[in-house]
Amino acid sequence: MARNHVSATVNGDSVEFLCETGQTLLEALRDELRLTGTKEGCGTGDCGACSVMVDGRLVCSCLMLAVEAEGKTIDTIEGMAKGETLHPLQRKFIEHAALQCGICTPGILIAARALLERNPNPNEDEVRYWLAGNLCRCTGYHKIVDAVQDAAREIRGG
């Protein structure tokens, strides 16, 4: 079957790739662009492990076709740190031990960053409801909430 040619911007870089019509953006990121930081946990948009930003919007990349990425700007976990400098969220997650196995961590970090860009001072409920689309089976979310709020504090300059 003939493959489709897609051009997009990923983490600030212009990229091109080929994909089958039925392939998802998640598959294209992982298998065509070899950006394996974004994970598949369910393939049905229920776990959030595949969270990416598309034109500034938080999206489950398993629910988007790769061909829909044509001309779009996509941000994945690989673009979150700037060179050697980790984003405050990344640092706080390590400091607070807010990750254990780490498989949900990329998706949660992308989602948390999207939250803080909209709401720089979320309370606990706001953090929990925003992250309700990201499943974590290891931590019980307690240390994740602490890390997100602590990162928010630092970003605000507190």
Place this chain on the structure above:
Amino acid sequence: MARIALASSLAPYADGVRELELDVANVRQLFEVLGARYPALQAHLEGEVAVAIDDEIYQDALLQPILRDSEVVLISKIAGG
């Protein structure tokens, strides 16, 4: 002679015997003697059985010594998740 007890879950394989006294120097000898006496128990000994010697539990410790006045209990192995 060490006092050997079998957990009730193992008793059916040993003709219902729950307690006996044996002169054995280590766990391997204990298994050999018990297996010879109770062939139905033999199949379970090596793989499924842990041994408590004076209340310390040993799993897969064939050479663990058994002293003359030890209290030994055979129980089922523990696995986790």
Place this chain on the structure above:
Amino acid sequence: MSDMLKYEERELKVVGTRPLRPDGVDKVTGRARYGADYNLPGQLIGKVLRSPHAHARIKAIDISAALALPGVKAVVTRDDFAEMPNEFASAGELTVNYRAVTRNMMAREKVLYDGHPVAAVAAVSESVARAALALIKVEYEVLPHVIDVVEAMRPDAPLLHEEQYTEGVKPKPDRPSNIAKRLEYGHGDVAAGFAKADVIVEREFNTKPVHQGYIEPQACLASYSEDGQAELWTCTQGHFVFRAQCAKLLQMDVSKIRVTPTEIGGGFGGKNNVYNEPLAIALSRKSNRPVKMVMTREEVFRATGPTPGANVKVKIGCTLGGRITAAQAEVNFQAGAFPGSPVNQASMCAFTRYDLANVRVVGHDVTVNRPKVAAYRAPGAPIVVFGVESVIDELSKKLGLDPIEFRLKNAAKEGTQTYYGPKLSRIGYIETLEAARAHPHYSAPLGPNQGRGVATGFWFNIGNETTCALNLQPDGTLTLNLGTIDVAGGSRASLSMMVAEELGIALERVRPIIGDTSTLGFNFVTAGSRSTFASGMAGVIAARQMIETLRARVAKIREVPLEAVAWKNGRAEPVDARVVKFEPMSLAEIAAMAGRTGGPIAGHAEINAQGAGPGFGAHIVDVEVDRETGAVKILRYTVVQDVGKAIHPAYVEGQMQGGAAQGIGWALNEEYVYGADGVLQNPGFLDYRVPVASDLPRIDTVIVEVPNPNHPYGVRGCGEVPIISPMAAIANAIENAVGVRLYAQPFSPPHVLEALGGTAKR
């Protein structure tokens, strides 16, 4: 032979602090590589054809059309795998019945559950592989099925295995049965004990299977080369056990398979066993190319092992003063399609928290047409404790006694005779109960429709085979090569901390790695709460051995007697400079000279760690019940647990919080839903509802430390205990809130509503 190192109380510099985990940066940047993140040039994609029926005989399999499809490079069926005899064999140190293992990997005569593998293909892309599956023709003779454990135990139930006769019954039965095994534990005289009781409560409980719910589906990559060697990358809790299982199933030498464990996205016991791995190796062998196999979430639910569902009957009697006189339980566990549920362990830990003279527990391992069960964090214990701790709660209410007080009156302690054999050693149950009672949560006020529940749990914890190697690098840093997988608990960090503590050096100087199977001797699976305990012990032994080598080397270099050299403050120093004086040497200085003074310096350990210490936990939970919807909200949760010693307190807290969260999901929403056709209806996270961030409150933790005398740092292990108590604690809290008690899990809104509105509560 294990060298049991006894606990020593001492001043600690590294152990007990909270350094940053070494694998943290890779995990927050997406650099860490999990099972599905590995790729090899020329790889094929493998997919599995699965049974759509719960129970059927396989009459014929026709793969010709699939093989003819362009892009398909190999197909395997039962014909490609050897028959295995009906006997137990070591798989590493697990004994399993390979007749069952090979059939679970791929069906032979029959399919026994919806999702059971029937064939597998390897093709140039996923879409070609899926198209190939659709071209495989399987002729089934559909048979009646049974999925309920009580129904399966009846003599007229559809039979899964014609050659299965109930074990543990004398005389041997003359008819086959779905009851694979019957076992019994106990001591004393329960009839006499119940006769002495002033109050007796007898109840029956039913639970559904729940899945470990790891977010990462199983994924592996196999590469078989023409000289008969295979390489395998897979997310596993035990690469040595996987190697042994693959070798046996494929009839290969163990030494011909090299298994590299990838980072693992959660296991909880569910990744202790092979699923696709032998299929991937077989497909690679047939196609002469690497084969990658990644499960979909639906496959994970349909075909990997959940916990058993169960039927549990509990009867406990006590005096008016609150002393238990007799306790009895019947524990009926679904094993799934093949025998081997954790009914044995569940039976052993049902009543072990209490000092009881008269106990009887009967357990049944029952095969049913569901996927074969796998371990899940303290396997079996949460189910039976749901029953026991609910009945304990009812008794304490009937007597008007505080629930913790009631448990203290009957608490097990050091020297208590268990009903499964040995006496308990030094344990922290009473300390845990007292810490729970003293916690402010226990006396906080409650509002309308709010209630509080308490429950306690016990788990044995294990040790088992562990090897590690510690190497001094030329710059004075250490590499610690571990064979125990770091599933999530941060054991890489904890083990490095113990090694750093032993050597008196900064943690940053120790670099841990998890070695593949060719670099170390056998290591058991990371399960049973063993990794910090057993690997810690191995690490300490390796470090102490290295210290002896360092002392001897410095004695030679400085030309002083060995007895004059001490290892202190992270370096070799004179024992007494007034007697024999020499210039101290740091690790870096010794390392720089090592090559020229005898060779590189290392320490190592190969042990079967014994002396694991049991752990106890007590949970307090406040709930609010919405009488209109039946929704139960968790308002407040506190986990109190004796861990022996918290090497890294933040990781221990993480285990306590994570285990409690899984237990909460188990209590409130999780369950397998089957249709009348025996097909699983909710194989996805939408309808299999695990807790999300907005479902849970903060989970407070209290770490109790009653050191395990058999570990140099007092470690007990902590990963499993926290999942045991939530179901019972929440059931008790719901009863306290709205006066109804639930005897079936989950306590989801429809079930709670029914209990609120209905009359009979069975």
